[in-house]
Amino acid sequence: MINIFRFYNPKKGTFLYLLVLIAAFSLLWTAIVRYGLAAILYDNDEYIKFLIHSMSIRFAMALLITGCVALFSTVWYTQEEYKENEQRKRDAEKLARDAELFNLRQQLQPHFLFNSLNSISALAGSQPQQARKMIQQLSDFLRGTLRKDDQQQISWEEELKYLHLYLEIEKVRFGHRLTTEIVSGPETTNLQLPALLLQPVVENAIKFGLYDTTEAITISIIATIENNQLIIKVQNPFDPETSRPGTGTRFGLSSVQRRLYLLYGRSGLLETAVNNNIFTTIIKIPQA
């Protein structure tokens, strides 16, 4: 009985249906009792007579019992469903909040921000012109991260301008240790890609490159067009002895991969390759 009502939670106005169901069930119950008992006790005339006389009372009892059970289970499952909905709502809210927080964190790496401010503070004493320039670059960079929304497509030229700001700041921070090389032909400038896609990839390359060796490093960014796809390669050196690209905390990359999947509904748009001491991240952006 409880199971019958398990998947059926009456909304307002469907209680009539529930009543009919209860009545039908009670009728069936009474009928089974009536004919079942008559079949078993066919030779007891007195009992059969009593049975026929008491049919209305038996039916009322059946109605009462099924009604009670139905009421109980309806209340119970309504309660359960309510609780479940609440939980689902809480989960969904939490997910949305986490995603938002994650986005904010992605845009504003505290390490990057505070170290840049520290560099500016150092420059302010001896090279105020340089300090002013760096404040300008940092402001433009931050403005860029705040303005753009995740869904927006921008041209490769624009993304490159933005990357350039970022790289200039990092070069001031790390001095002679960081060199960058950008290879991008005129045929790629107008190709489209999701805004702010590449910065976490380059940041990852710099972090991996600079913290995995004590020598000076070069980060290369190479853009080409192939089969109507914008192909971007980001390369950084690493030490195969001490780091395991792919197994480590390449958190930045997995979020880029996820974003590409959500935007294009295809996997395999982000690949990584290891060649000698060079780690390459390859990103493919399908063009419309």
Place this chain on the structure above:
Amino acid sequence: MTKVLIIDDEPLARMIVKEYISKHPDITLLQECQDGFEGMKAIQQLQPDLIFLDIQMPKINGFEMLELLDQPPAVIFTTAFDEYAIKAFESHAIDYLLKPFSQERFDKAVSKWQEKQSQQTSKGATEALLNTMSQAPTQQQRVVVKTGSKIKIIPVEDIYYLEASDDYVKIITKEGAFLKNKTMSHFESTLDKNLFVRSHRSFIVNIQQITRIDPYEKDNHIAQLKSGAQVPVSRTGYAKLKEVLGI
């Protein structure tokens, strides 16, 4: 006269500390170091009284560098941001300077050190700090050891097993055995619990290396490793292994 070192990988970050130091005639800057290796060498050769140390640096970070020193000097950390570290070293470091910091804040840290120095506790404090740090709930990805004058960085996947050896822990890897001045419980708590199991009072084993577990005498077992080594497994160790391996 106080002898100090600056250890930081960013040139401008070193520059500003240098500038702040120049306002203190009683402090001599011995050397600037741009990574942990240079830092270690300079500390051993020059014996500074105090170091200004960044945490995030190439190859080995500030904490790993301190771990490798037999007698770490007093430390003032200079760092931009470190989620868990700040809490942990709040109680033990002389001070920590969050970048960017002012001359006033720097002066305060220095006077803090001068106060502590008169109490002669600064060196013990660095050791206490390292102990606190090792209890931070971070999973160790690698172990840094010193072999002679060389520094070896061992990714945890390369470790076969660890064995207690007096005051040290012997780390057995594919490239041989290394000693580290730590306790078994330190490794038990910092290594990934799904990968490393304390199979015995004196042994921690990398479960990916296990090929077979055989019974051995009463109540005990012995684990056969891919390398051919055998690691004893106690009764409680066997229960832990069974749980992690899901058998």
